[in-house]
Amino acid sequence: MNKTYRLEVAGVTRDLPIIPISDTLSIASFVVLGDTELICAAAPLLKEKLPDVDVLVTAEAKGIPLVFEVSRLMGMKQFFVARKSVKAYMDNPVIDEVQSITTTNKQLLCLDALDAAAIKGKRVAIIDDVISTGESIEAIERLVKAVGGIVTVKAAILAEGDAASRKDILFLEELPLFPAE
Numbered sequence: 136m137n138k139t140y141r142l143e144v145a146g147v148t149r150d151l152p153i154i155p156i157s158d159t160l161s162i163a164s165f166v167v168l169g170d171t172e173l174i175c176a177a178a179p180l181l182k183e184k185l186p187d188v189d190v191l192v193t194a195e196a197k198g199i200p201l202v203f204e205v206s207r208l209m210g211m212k213q214f215f216v217a218r219k220s221v222k223a224y225m226d227n228p229v230i231d232e233v234q235s236i237t238t239t240n241k242q243l244l245c246l247d248a249l250d251a252a253a254i255k256g257k258r259v260a261i262i263d264d265v266i267s268t269g270e271s272i273e274a275i276e277r278l279v280k281a282v283g284g285i286v287t288v289k290a291a292i293l294a295e296g297d298a299a300s301r302k303d304i305l306f307l308e309e310l311p312l313f314p315a316e
């Protein structure tokens with residue numbers, strides 16, 4: 136039987152499986168993609184914590200349903216997703232590179248020119264499901280700045296490991312890291 140970690144967030148309880156991701160480290164796997172109940176419980180709480188912003192930006196893929204719901208609650212007509220690969224339908228994509236805790240290789244993050252133009256000069260909330268090493272959120276931040284956005288706040292449902300002591304992010308709950316057994 137796999138070990139689990141009981142997470143309570145936004146009035147919802149989840150028993151997260153603890154999964155080794157290296158010889159020394161395990162994580163409690165937090166997958167909100169498809170978790171309608173958790174997203175709809177967490178989104179209003181995150182929305183309440185946000186300062187005034189004009190646009191919301193996330194990265195593919197796990198942040199997408201969360202940012203959809205926050206944008207809907209804020210009455211916004213759209214939100215922006217930094218993609219992890221350049222698509223054939225992208226015009227003049229703006230690209231950054233990222234190394235995340237859950238991926239072995241470096242990943243791309245990119246915005247197409249239309250999204251880049253819409254973000255330019257706007258106050259931006261960068262929102263993700265979980266902030267861990269901070270590499271992913273910082274890559275989104277570089278990308279947003281590269282296209283002229285004003286990064287106003289960085290927010291997530293969970294702050295994992297050392298991220299929980301960061302003062303420059305908003306989050307609802309902490310998530311511990313675990314030594315691999």
Ligand SMILES: Nc1ncnc2[nH]cnc12
Nearest residue numbers: 162163164165237265267
């Ligand atoms: N605990 C976690 N679960 C799922 N994705 C993650 N990305 C970073 N930390 C994670």
